[in-house]
Amino acid sequence: MEKLKLMIPDDLKRMISESTPENLTSICSSLLDFFLSLPEFQRVVEELTDTELGLCRKSKESTLDFKRKGNECFSKRDYVKAINFYSQALRYAPMDAEDMGKNLVAVLYVNRASSMHNAGLLEESLRDCDRAIAIMPSYVKAWFRRGKASALLKNYEGAIRDFEVALHMENSTSGKGQIKEELEMILSYSNKTHGIDNPCNVPKWKEMDSSAERSPAALLCVSTPSKGRGMTSVNDIPPGSLVHSEEPLAAIVNKYSRETHCHFCFIEVPTDVVYCPSCTIPVYCSELCQEQARGIFIKKKQGDSIAWNLPVDLAKHVTDTISMGNVKSPLQDGNYEPFPEHKHECGGSPWSVVLPLDVVLAGRVLAKLIDKRRLSGETCKPVQNLVLAHNYLQIPLKSKLEMHIYGVVLSCCLKHHYGSDYPFTGSSVSQLVLLLAKIKVNSMAVVHMKSLDGYRGFKKSISHSHSRNAFTCSFEQIRVGQALYLNGSFFNHSCQPNVHSYFLSRRLYLRTTEYVHGGYPLEISYGPQVGEWDLHDRQELLKEQYSFECRCTGCSQLNLSDLVLNAFKCAKANCPGAVTEKTFFDILEDDSVQISDAYSSFKLSLPACHFDTVHGQYITEVASRLLKGRSAAHHINQGCCLSCGTDLDIESSSTVSKNAMIQIQRLKECIDSDEDPQILISDFLKSLSILRSVRHQYSKTIAQAEDIIAEAFVRLGEFGPALQHCQESIEILKKLFRRNHIVIGNELIKLSSIQISAGDRAAALSVIKRIEEIFSLYYGSHLVNVCPHVVRLQEEVINLN
Numbered sequence: 001m002e003k004l005k006l007m008i009p010d011d012l013k014r015m016i017s018e019s020t021p022e023n024l025t026s027i028c029s030s031l032l033d034f035f036l037s038l039p040e041f042q043r044v045v046e047e048l049t050d051t052e053l054g055l056c057r058k059s060k061e062s063t064l065d066f067k068r069k070g071n072e073c074f075s076k077r078d079y080v081k082a083i084n085f086y087s088q089a090l091r092y093a094p095m096d097a098e099d100m101g102k103n104l105v106a107v108l109y110v111n112r113a114s115s116m117h118n119a120g121l122l123e124e125s126l127r128d129c130d131r132a133i134a135i136m137p138s139y140v141k142a143w144f145r146r147g148k149a150s151a152l153l154k155n156y157e158g159a160i161r162d163f164e165v166a167l168h169m170e171n172s173t174s175g176k177g178q179i180k181e182e183l184e185m186i187l188s189y190s191n192k193t194h195g196i197d198n199p200c201n202v203p204k205w206k207e208m209d210s211s212a213e214r215s216p217a218a219l220l221c222v223s224t225p226s227k228g229r230g231m232t233s234v235n236d237i238p239p240g241s242l243v244h245s246e247e248p249l250a251a252i253v254n255k256y257s258r259e260t261h262c263h264f265c266f267i268e269v270p271t272d273v274v275y276c277p278s279c280t281i282p283v284y285c286s287e288l289c290q291e292q293a294r295g296i297f298i299k300k301k302q303g304d305s306i307a308w309n310l311p312v313d314l315a316k317h318v319t320d321t322i323s324m325g326n327v328k329s330p331l332q333d334g335n336y337e338p339f340p341e342h343k344h345e346c347g348g349s350p351w352s353v354v355l356p357l358d359v360v361l362a363g364r365v366l367a368k369l370i371d372k373r374r375l376s377g378e379t380c381k382p383v384q385n386l387v388l389a390h391n392y393l394q395i396p397l398k399s400k401l402e403m404h405i406y407g408v409v410l411s412c413c414l415k416h417h418y419g420s421d422y423p424f425t426g427s428s429v430s431q432l433v434l435l436l437a438k439i440k441v442n443s444m445a446v447v448h449m450k451s452l453d454g455y456r457g458f459k460k461s462i463s464h465s466h467s468r469n470a471f472t473c474s475f476e477q478i479r480v481g482q483a484l485y486l487n488g489s490f491f492n493h494s495c496q497p498n499v500h501s502y503f504l505s506r507r508l509y510l511r512t513t514e515y516v517h518g519g520y521p522l523e524i525s526y527g528p529q530v531g532e533w534d535l536h537d538r539q540e541l542l543k544e545q546y547s548f549e550c551r552c553t554g555c556s557q558l559n560l561s562d563l564v565l566n567a568f569k570c571a572k573a574n575c576p577g578a579v580t581e582k583t584f585f586d587i588l589e590d591d592s593v594q595i596s597d598a599y600s601s602f603k604l605s606l607p608a609c610h611f612d613t614v615h616g617q618y619i620t621e622v623a624s625r626l627l628k629g630r631s632a633a634h635h636i637n638q639g640c641c642l643s644c645g646t647d648l649d650i651e652s653s654s655t656v657s658k659n660a661m662i663q664i665q666r667l668k669e670c671i672d673s674d675e676d677p678q679i680l681i682s683d684f685l686k687s688l689s690i691l692r693s694v695r696h697q698y699s700k701t702i703a704q705a706e707d708i709i710a711e712a713f714v715r716l717g718e719f720g721p722a723l724q725h726c727q728e729s730i731e732i733l734k735k736l737f738r739r740n741h742i743v744i745g746n747e748l749i750k751l752s753s754i755q756i757s758a759g760d761r762a763a764a765l766s767v768i769k770r771i772e773e774i775f776s777l778y779y780g781s782h783l784v785n786v787c788p789h790v791v792r793l794q795e796e797v798i799n800l801n
């Protein structure tokens with residue numbers, strides 16, 4: 001792509017940089033004409049769309065190679081490796097290939113099922129047997145393996161039927177003998193246990209109910225003075241209310257989750273992962289997701305029970321087993337229209353793995369819009385109907401140029417699938433360029449919660465209270481995908497949002513985290529919030545990622561976090577004032593303050609009532625000089641205490657702070673790599689005290705350092721100091737964030753896990769109550785689905801004697 005960029009003539013580059021949505025078509029036509037005459041461009045497109053290059057094509061050769069390796073590992077009883085090789089073989093296996101007279105895919109499923117059985121993964125093994133049977137109903141080995149897995153899962157009735165089917169189908173005497181042996185064993189066992197039937201192969205997603213809670217709020221999309229359109233509520237909404245939920249118009253798995261998460265539902269794939277039947281790119285958690293993504297529902301063979309001479313009950317068992325899985329997907333609730341979003345990418349051409357995520361997502365959006373238009377018989381250009389905002393005029397030249405190149409390239413890739421149905425003109429390219437601009441502004445990162453917990457650590461630490469294996473419980477959010485939500489796109493951003501967004505599978509949920517009066521804006525957060533990053537950094541990020549200047553309340557009113565987050569301590573003893581490194585302040589006569597640095601300047605208001613609150617009192621404490629003589633203009637320089645005016649040698653304080661933090665980061669690495677922090681703990685405590693001597697008492701750096709040291713003490717089994725440092729961290733977070741902010745909830749999770757490790761049931765119970773209070777605002781009834789670790793904490797504390 002870089003090469004193509006360099007080849008674009010300067011005058012065309014200039015035209016692109018000056019382009020507007022109105023004249024985009026003619027500029028895109030010029031670029032298209034230029035590229036179509038360029039051999040380098042033809043070469044790029046050929047590589048992206050060539051199905052014969054073998055990059056993403058099925059290959060019997062590769063399959064057999066992986067199968068052989070799998071067999072070798074299986075015979076060495078290395079079942080984990082065997083499973084991996086069989087999975088790779090399945091990725092490459094053509095659906096119709098045969099191996100020694102049998103369908104190769106069915107053989108691989110049974111081989112993987114056997115390995116999983118030996119590795120103790122019985123349900124997974126059972127599902128692979130079902131897959132093999134659905135492809136080859138007469139595959140005796142699959143029925144036999146299914147019977148064994150069913151028996152171990154205590155589904156004796158099912159196991160007996162599986163073995164009986166296998167016995168009817170098996171021709172060889174020795175084979176029949178082996179099956180009979182198993183059958184007799186199960187019959188005698190099931191008689192003893194009165195034939196308890198435990199149907200265990202219910203598809204796992206059936207347990208999920210993503211639409212349990214319905215939105216009670218009536219919302220309005222209104223025009224705002226400074227943020228374009230935005231959402232408000234018609235009525236007052238209590239905190240913790242679900243205000244919106246929606247399936248995406250289109251979605252795509254994140255690059256780093258491609259091998260670990262289902263490309264359709266974004267859930268982590270199980271060991272019995274399934275692949276696309278036509279190319280080697282996507283992985284899915286089940287056939288259902290696979291079929292929905294491709295829009296091709298594989299017709300399950302019904303089997304020829306007459307040819308096998310099966311009695312009626314066994315014939316029914318065969319039919320039932322084959323048709324298992326013909327159940328409704330969790331995504332198909334009333335509002336969801338299934339759409340085969342991988343179909344136009346499938347077939348072996350590599351463009352969908354090579355092009356950037358946003359571009360492939362644009363392809364998916366367009367494919368869906370084309371499909372919708374076809375169904376409704378509309379004649380307008382598909383993207384025209386997509387009434388989403390874009391900041392095309394604010395996009396910097398470099399990004400604009402890339403959007404134009406990718407617009408043309410994506411058009412070529414789509415043309416490859418749609419042929420003459422897809423118009424390949426300057427106008428269609430310009431639609432794609434605008435679509436890319438819309439995706440930049442409106443698409444959301446789909447994040448799931450991943451527990452990094454020391455659940456096992458708790459157990460150990462509880463049973464041996466001085467265990468050095470105790471961990472704190474924590475979790476991180478991981479980006480699993482990127483998606484475009486049509487209605488979700490109308491929610492504006494605030495650095496102090498009153499609505500929290502989260503995802504179950506790929507469905508978006510929005511929930512109020514505070515009381516919202518009717519008519520008041522409902523706003524989510526697109527990036528870091530007040531308390532996480534300071535004003536300057538938040539603004540920069542929003543500009544870079546979304547090309548807009550944030551005008552939220554958090555960025556237009558002076559707040560404590562922005563003053564102290566990165567601040568230093570005043571040089572004068574006992575002065576609580578904050579000293580900022582780069583910013584200087586001008587108090588203006590209209591009771592506002594201008595905060596400036598070398599690159600930017602923001603005018604913030606000082607609302608009169610603000611200083612009567614606790615929050616306001618803290619601001620007065622750390623910045624009394626700033627507020628002194630309000631209504632009279634004055635100036636405070638960088639490096640000058642906001643309370644007493646004493647000058648600080650910022651450079652040396654900054655160096656001292658950096659060095660101390662480097663030391664503490666070493667401790668973090670030590671913890672992450674499971675090394676023993678014992679030897680160095682006193683050094684780290686010294687670094688913490690140095691840090692405290694230069695950083696402002698409410699600075700985020702100190703909170704982070706306290707948190708790391710707390711974790712080190714947990715590792716050492718010294719829960720007293722661990723609790724103390726964790727609490728210190730929480731005290732700072734309480735200054736930086738609102739009372740019920742989830743960041744505080746997350747830190748409280750750590751605190752309660754330490755209390756559990758220390759065996760302090762009463763303290764843990766009261767903290768867990770507080771955690772529930774905060775988390776239910778953010779996740780409501782979905783708490784169990786999104787944060788199972790919170791529920792586990794409760795179980796732990798209940799089990800504590």
Ligand SMILES: C[S@@+](CC[C@H](N)C(=O)[O-])C[C@H]1O[C@@H](n2cnc3c(N)ncnc32)[C@H](O)[C@@H]1O
Pocket residue numbers: 226227228229230388389390391441442489490491492493494546547548549550551552
């Ligand atoms: C996802 S859209 C939100 C809906 C949009 N306002 C509309 O009219 O369709 C994001 C765009 O809204 C505007 N926006 C959202 N939050 C904003 C904020 N806090 N300050 C200024 N503009 C904002 C920006 O133009 C941003 O690119």
